Amino acid sequence: MTCNKSVILLFTFNVGLVNAQNISVPMDLVKWEYKGDHFQCLLNKNVNKFGQVTFRAEPNNKLVLQVRSYQLPKHYKTARLYKLDSPWEQPEQAVTVGGEGAWLSAHEFVFNDSIDELLQAISRGAWMKLSVSSPTQQDAFTVQLPSVRITEPLNAFNRCRSALPAMSYEQARDLVLAFDLGQRVATSDQRASLKQLAEYIKLDQGVQKVLIDGHTDNVGSSLANLQISRVRADDVASFLEEAGVRASIIQVRSHGSRYPVASNASEKGKAKNRRVTIRVIRGGSITNSKVQ
Structure with missing residues (x-):
């Protein structure tokens, strides 16, 4: 498995299970189903009188x-x-996978570690077991889930995972590139980030505008700073266009030293002010699709 995207495994328990201490789902009742789109991948298992198990993969390695x-x-x-x-x-x-679950409420908890390791083990035939217990009572509740009939939907799920963008919308909507003194064009590392941003924008049909703003510190004249901030912003815009972002949604603005985010009295502050910001604007009524 070459991809390590975000994954959620969701157990939903239906009525009639409160008094059960150990549940082992019969193999003949197991059926896995895959669903996916550009922004998430789901691998579902519905079990009669038990609930649903869902692996969920999303961008940004969550x-x-x-x-x-x-x-x-x-x-x-x-x-x-x-x-x-x-x-x-x-x-x-x-074998225990990761640490203890973190409780979000009386009815919900999450595991944050080693879920990809679990998926890889399942692909090799391992089963899963969930154990929930009380520190004061000896009434642990366990659920054992087989991994039969999973190969084909798991392969589709992994293909979907490998195609997910590297950035989530939370990362893509506000990207800041810091520029060194005298630097006019993006570095190779900055271009790598811009390439990931372009991949996200091309997939998200809700994106209506990409605002690119160039800024400088206060070294030099106002006219010179305005010009260099334009050069930096234009370079970023050109790279995004070359990476496939539609020119019609890109808007470039140059501000020179007019809008500092830190004091220009120190070198550290000046470094923060030398920047190009990229803001992705989505339509108010449009959201990227979420398969259910």
């Missing part, structure tokens, strides 16, 4: 496991995730 259940007693405060050898392995072993 990788978590989220568990929700309105059936678990409120005194359950410890959650652990395991990968299991398949039952035909001898001997079977259960």
Whole structure:
């Protein structure tokens, strides 16, 4: 597996499970389904009288496991995730995946570590087990989930993951490139970030404008600073156009030293003021699609 995008595993428990202490989902009831678009990938497993298990991948390498259940007693405060050898392995072993789950509410907790490791283990035949317990009582609630009939939908899920943009909208909407004294064009590292930004913009049909603003410190004349801020902003705009962003949505503005974000009395402040900002504007009624 070459891609490491964001993943969410969602357990939803239906009625009738409060008193159950151990649940092992029958293999013949397991069915995995894949759904995806440009901004997220879903791998779902619906189990009769149990709920739904969903792996969710999103941009920006966010990788978590989220568990929700309105059936678990409120005194359950410890959650652990395991990968299991398949039952035909001898001997079977259960290995903890990541640390404890972090509780967000009485009905929801998340695992933040090693979810990609779990997916890779599942692709090799491992099963999953979730254990939720109370620190004061001996009534742990466990759910064991087999990974049968998963190969084809998992392959589609991984293809979707590999095509997700490297940036999320939260990253893309406000990007700041710092410029050294005398620097007029973007560096190779800055161009790499701009390439990722262009990939996001091309995928998001809701983007209506890309505002590029050039700024300088107060060294030199006002006219010279206005000119160099324009050169920097134009270079960024040209690169985005070459990377496939439509010129019609790009707006370039140059401000010279008029809008400092820090004091020009220090070198550190001047460095902050030498910048090009790129702001991505989306339509108020348009959002990038979310498959459900």
